[in-house]
Amino acid sequence: MTSMDIHEILEYLPHRYPFLLIDRVLEVVPGERIKALKNVSMNEPFFPGHYPHHPVMPGVLIVEAMAQACAMLGLLSLGQKDDGKHVYYFAGIDGARFKRPVRPGDQLLFEIEQLRLVRGLGKFKAVARVDGAVVAEAELLCVLRPVEAGA
Numbered sequence: 001m002t003s004m005d006i007h008e009i010l011e012y013l014p015h016r017y018p019f020l021l022i023d024r025v026l027e028v029v030p031g032e033r034i035k036a037l038k039n040v041s042m043n044e045p046f047f048p049g050h051y052p053h054h055p056v057m058p059g060v061l062i063v064e065a066m067a068q069a070c071a072m073l074g075l076l077s078l079g080q081k082d083d084g085k086h087v088y089y090f091a092g093i094d095g096a097r098f099k100r101p102v103r104p105g106d107q108l109l110f111e112i113e114q115l116r117l118v119r120g121l122g123k124f125k126a127v128a129r130v131d132g133a134v135v136a137e138a139e140l141l142c143v144l145r146p147v148e149a150g151a
Contacts, residue, residue: 003025003028021065034069036109037109038107066112066136070122070142080144087144095138111126
């Protein structure tokens, strides 16, 4: 599988608007790496409040988008689509660094490397770039768990 459109992404991730932060998968090698895109539009729901006269994408949402790309890679590596019975949770973050702001009109490219995946627990190296320049990076942990009844 070399690329995925939004319809294919929706088969794997349970996220929906306004919290689905991956628009396209450009390249994926299950068990190894993924490249994914987020087109940052002025129409994003967070820009009116962050900040009205100088819109900047919140760093926590950049990390969330990286985590969603990690989840895509982990799920593809496990052969696990969104079945409504399991969720690939964001479980941890190490070494997060933010290098420059992300603004409307930017296109975020996420480059994720799978470092380890054992019993549904994955560790990933994540880098986010805009126009080739690193804007954020971190090591992320994600884990596949059953959805608890009543949750």
